[in-house]
Amino acid sequence: MSYNKSAYTLGSKRSVIREIFEYSKARKAAIGYDKVFDFSLGNPSVEPPEEVTEAILSLTKELKPTLLHGYTSAQGDAAVRKAVADNIKNRFGVDISADYIYMTCGAAASLSIVLKALFDQGDECIVFAPFFTEYSVFIANAGGKIVVSEPENKTFQIDLADFTNRITEKTKAVIINSPNNPSGVVYTEETVRNVCEILKRKSREFGHEIYLISDEPYRELVYNGIFVPYIMNYYDSSIVCYSYSKSLSLPGERIGYIAVNPKMHESAEIYLAVCGAGRSLGYVCAPALFQQVVARCIDVKVKISPYKENRDLLYNNLTDFGFECVKPDGAFYLFVKSPDVDAVSFYEKAKKYELLIVPCDDFGVKGYVRIAYCVDKKTIVDSLPYFRKLAEDYKLIKQ
Amino acid sequence: MSYNKSAYTLGSKRSVIREIFEYSKARKAAIGYDKVFDFSLGNPSVEPPEEVTEAILSLTKELKPTLLHGYTSAQGDAAVRKAVADNIKNRFGVDISADYIYMTCGAAASLSIVLKALFDQGDECIVFAPFFTEYSVFIANAGGKIVVSEPENKTFQIDLADFTNRITEKTKAVIINSPNNPSGVVYTEETVRNVCEILKRKSREFGHEIYLISDEPYRELVYNGIFVPYIMNYYDSSIVCYSYSKSLSLPGERIGYIAVNPKMHESAEIYLAVCGAGRSLGYVCAPALFQQVVARCIDVKVKISPYKENRDLLYNNLTDFGFECVKPDGAFYLFVKSPDVDAVSFYEKAKKYELLIVPCDDFGVKGYVRIAYCVDKKTIVDSLPYFRKLAEDYKLIKQ
Numbered sequence: 001m002s003y004n005k006s007a008y009t010l011g012s013k014r015s016v017i018r019e020i021f022e023y024s025k026a027r028k029a030a031i032g033y034d035k036v037f038d039f040s041l042g043n044p045s046v047e048p049p050e051e052v053t054e055a056i057l058s059l060t061k062e063l064k065p066t067l068l069h070g071y072t073s074a075q076g077d078a079a080v081r082k083a084v085a086d087n088i089k090n091r092f093g094v095d096i097s098a099d100y101i102y103m104t105c106g107a108a109a110s111l112s113i114v115l116k117a118l119f120d121q122g123d124e125c126i127v128f129a130p131f132f133t134e135y136s137v138f139i140a141n142a143g144g145k146i147v148v149s150e151p152e153n154k155t156f157q158i159d160l161a162d163f164t165n166r167i168t169e170k171t172k173a174v175i176i177n178s179p180n181n182p183s184g185v186v187y188t189e190e191t192v193r194n195v196c197e198i199l200k201r202k203s204r205e206f207g208h209e210i211y212l213i214s215d216e217p218y219r220e221l222v223y224n225g226i227f228v229p230y231i232m233n234y235y236d237s238s239i240v241c242y243s244y245s246k247s248l249s250l251p252g253e254r255i256g257y258i259a260v261n262p263k264m265h266e267s268a269e270i271y272l273a274v275c276g277a278g279r280s281l282g283y284v285c286a287p288a289l290f291q292q293v294v295a296r297c298i299d300v301k302v303k304i305s306p307y308k309e310n311r312d313l314l315y316n317n318l319t320d321f322g323f324e325c326v327k328p329d330g331a332f333y334l335f336v337k338s339p340d341v342d343a344v345s346f347y348e349k350a351k352k353y354e355l356l357i358v359p360c361d362d363f364g365v366k367g368y369v370r371i372a373y374c375v376d377k378k379t380i381v382d383s384l385p386y387f388r389k390l391a392e393d394y395k396l397i398k399q
Numbered sequence: 400m401s402y403n404k405s406a407y408t409l410g411s412k413r414s415v416i417r418e419i420f421e422y423s424k425a426r427k428a429a430i431g432y433d434k435v436f437d438f439s440l441g442n443p444s445v446e447p448p449e450e451v452t453e454a455i456l457s458l459t460k461e462l463k464p465t466l467l468h469g470y471t472s473a474q475g476d477a478a479v480r481k482a483v484a485d486n487i488k489n490r491f492g493v494d495i496s497a498d499y500i501y502m503t504c505g506a507a508a509s510l511s512i513v514l515k516a517l518f519d520q521g522d523e524c525i526v527f528a529p530f531f532t533e534y535s536v537f538i539a540n541a542g543g544k545i546v547v548s549e550p551e552n553k554t555f556q557i558d559l560a561d562f563t564n565r566i567t568e569k570t571k572a573v574i575i576n577s578p579n580n581p582s583g584v585v586y587t588e589e590t591v592r593n594v595c596e597i598l599k600r601k602s603r604e605f606g607h608e609i610y611l612i613s614d615e616p617y618r619e620l621v622y623n624g625i626f627v628p629y630i631m632n633y634y635d636s637s638i639v640c641y642s643y644s645k646s647l648s649l650p651g652e653r654i655g656y657i658a659v660n661p662k663m664h665e666s667a668e669i670y671l672a673v674c675g676a677g678r679s680l681g682y683v684c685a686p687a688l689f690q691q692v693v694a695r696c697i698d699v700k701v702k703i704s705p706y707k708e709n710r711d712l713l714y715n716n717l718t719d720f721g722f723e724c725v726k727p728d729g730a731f732y733l734f735v736k737s738p739d740v741d742a743v744s745f746y747e748k749a750k751k752y753e754l755l756i757v758p759c760d761d762f763g764v765k766g767y768v769r770i771a772y773c774v775d776k777k778t779i780v781d782s783l784p785y786f787r788k789l790a791e792d793y794k795l796i797k798q
Contacts, residue, residue, distance in 0.1 A: 252687025276410025288651025
């Protein structure tokens, strides 16, 4: 074999989600689009706000194409970065300028760039289970080692004692993801405060920074106005990885940003390391048209009421059927306990009813599946009789 | 220091081109846009074909936004990949299917993904001087070692003897870039045949594949209908890295592809390694809207006559003034010999006349500068008196 073995392994395994996504496409083609209930992929079902489409059309009509589609600075167009910085300042009261914003090709790019900017071979990165599977890929690419902190039972909040025990001299960074994929849980302000206190204490103890990376593609997708603490207000050595994939329903356009906390020690140097990491991974600049689009739509958000309706409909019915699940405050996922011996068996049985759900063993918590409810309401309504049958198979339904 | 040192170094040095690009923006703001003659960046000056703008508008108006802007498969939308494969088949007679096409965020992404897919720590990659500076960054990121092969004097074709001597047991791949950045030279069919023969012989000698990577963002930018050999027709173990940045004047949109030669040994495995490498670098999918745009514009090319006019105007005048330079058959660069002690001194002196040109020491050939003539014709016309003064300073002009 003369190619890179680990790249091949990654490519041939693919993520379980992508695998189901491909299966789903084939299955829909075979038996009909509306006969398959695909809850596998976090592909937003709510249309982008009208302002997005208007921005694409008007920018395309108004601007000189060579300007609109030309290279921007590697870190992003200056005016776009200023719009992002001002938005962070206005919303969260953080004193940040364009010099600390780096536009990216979405959340995955943000995270791989940040990890590459910070990590040396063998550094450890703590993630909180359940966690988005690709974290392990990006951490490995940066030469780091993933360390998984177990959650509090049932609530899926952070288990502070477990977390504290995982921090070692080699801990370079911690990734926090709230609202969480796959649990939908939002970490409380108390949890965040406690995490930051522990990190401050441990940083002092080990005599070096421990960075807190907030991966927040789901920030805008929260229900009942629940508060999502902005990490820069709690911890100086923090970096925010943001994406417009969910907030503007633009996942395929790959647009997001990295915001480096200016209050951090050596923040200017770390911003430069981010620039260097982006360069080394082959990111020349974030897509130019969509940089302009998000700047024009900086205060716009996707309508979240359809997601909330879906959540309530699915959560209420599934728990009625006897499935066990934490009620999510954000994102668009239900994290359901497998009533079978393991998550894969549950996934296989659900598949027989054309219900495509994601077994979450790779997410760091065994025995759970993720159900992405970013689908048409009709899909949920039509799927309910099959979820009921599935519950009956497992004898969950109380008569 | 608690961040990654090499990322910081890369970010703080930046490429010399990006450095001048930033200087240029500041300088134009200070003394006026038309007072600065910026020949530094390969940012296309010819407007994208009208079909591109029409495709953006009609796709945005016609398609359901969640479909248009949703995730595609990681390797790219199936119909888009089929359009690309068919295009390669029709143009070059290569029997290739969508299964060997991987859509990317442009040429830089293509190249870093391919290198990551192929390379193990310590593998060697041969590049032909002069070469695009970022090759060294992408090779290093893949764990490889760059090996520079010296060109034939004056013609900047490949020196076959030098090339043969550079191949060792550790040679994993060779990057070919024709039309060449920065020289504008197109390698002749004879050169390509010879390179491939040498590689076949050396592959047999060392008992393993040596891959030939063709980086061809400038394929469509050739003058007088000169022939650019399609590498898959000459060498089985070959991979094409393509970008629409120049062919459709869309450099900021980051759209291109990787085509794996199906005739290669283990081609399916190598395609999977490409998928895995893309995943590990944080590329989720190529920008969705522009995947559709390039598929709709698959047979469309930017108008190249303005580039040819610019080349002739600048080449004829600069050589008249006494500057020494190979006549380029493609791309949009002149590669001019420094009349000063070194390229940086020449660059500095030119800068005093507000002429921004790129010293090419980092391109693997000392004593040359790159002049990117992808600018308005007016910029060239207005710059000529200053180039003349510069030539006078160096006493180049024959009376």
